[in-house]
Amino acid sequence: MNDYDVIVAGGGPGGSTAAAFTAMDGHRVLLLEKETFPRYQIGESLLPATIHGICAMLGLRQEIQRAGFVVKRGGTFRWGADPEPWTFAFAASPRMAGPTSFAYQVERSRFDTLLLDNARRLGVDVRHRHRATGAIRDGGRVVGVRYVDHAGREQVSTARFVVDASGHGSRLHEAVGGRREYSPYFRNLALFGYFLDGGRMPDPNAGNILCAAFSDGWFWYIPLSATLTSVGAVVRHEAAAAVQGDPETAYAALIDRCPLIKDLLRDARRAEDPPYDRLRVRKDYSYDRTVLWCPGMALVGDAACFIDPVFSSGVHLATYSGLLAARSINSALAGLVPEDRCFTEFEARYRREFGLFRDFLLAFYRLDTDEQSYYGQASQVSGHPGAGREAFLDLVGGVTASDFSRRILDDVLAEGAELQLRGVLGDAAGDEPPMFPGGLIPSPDGRRWVEPDV
């Protein structure tokens, strides 16, 4: 007798998405979160597919709208050979035109709490201050989780499926086998803090993320409210010693060397109230895994893989993989599709989406080229049949998950666009073609896999 159908470790966007979609299918779901929410998290710039796709499918779009987050219409880049900043707007992509052509800049403590509270409302048994410590195995299958509860007691719960959504810092992911592989290329370090009364770009770009490359790396500049701004420097790993020795001095020196950011911060002062009063450092944060699931367990979000944040893809990949895992679990528990077939589809789609961002980022980091080259590269990477600029917009909007084969692509809408369609239209979005030959397709409500009609 299992305690639960599903146990999810981690209450970030990946975990609350996986938990909510499995609870919506009627399953008994336990979610273990080691912190008390609201808790601080980095990753504040979102993509339209998260808001209009996943959050809409979760019934959360209105609530998020009411939360009053800063509207992000696109991104502005001072990048490459062109000394002038250039801007892309999500609305310029035909696939994201209209009411879904924006995302939000969010305080993650608030955004993640909305998602987790929603999961609880949908029936998930959410336990704060419960830390997962290991997976329980029975033969070749993961059958439960060991954890330490809020009172410090060691506990065990069993489930038919376990989802590890515990982010980059936990080691639970090791239970599926294989290994984590750190990117030899994106060996970067981020140093980030918060300012009050920083400048804004002129409308309609005031809510955009600004990414400004400079001699040592690049800065993000993310408006989180009319007064609060998140400012982060991403520099090469080699700078680690200098940065960690004296982060405050290093941060000030980096701002000083990036004229665009320095100018925007001319009249600004550092935020003083928690959680924004601290300067934080993260290093070596791009990695992939050789294995993403094993019988009884799947990895989602940062527990599985993470790629450099310049395209704001982290929360998109976390929520997308949470949905893919939930579809797989729901279908397997319903006895609709064999488990290994479900999770093979999960892994294929997840790797593909991650790979698109990774490959494009590799090109994007070649700072010596210009705007047109990025667009051209996006077209090549995504296999998008349209012009380069359109491919670029779809990629950074989280809507490129189509096959690399152009022949198939012509007939297949991009995955993120499908998510948005499903989020906005619900069942009326209709059937999708399979993403891979012989692969599965989502059910009309988007919560399960089904075999396509042949």
Ligand SMILES: Cc1cc2nc3c(=O)[nH]c(=O)nc-3n(C[C@H](O)[C@H](O)[C@H](O)COP(=O)(O)OP(=O)(O)OC[C@H]3O[C@@H](n4cnc5c(N)ncnc54)[C@H](O)[C@@H]3O)c2cc1C
């Ligand atoms: C410098 C930097 C900048 C970034 N900028 C962006 C951005 O602008 N936009 C974007 O989309 N993404 C960005 N990201 C990525 C983003 O932070 C992550 O991809 C995203 O938070 C992943 O969500 P998740 O649910 O997988 O994990 P998390 O958000 O990390 O959530 C994991 C949860 O699990 C809990 N947990 C950990 N261990 C355990 C345990 N043992 N038991 C139970 N609970 C546990 C944690 O407390 C946490 O609440 C950035 C990342 C970095 C490093």
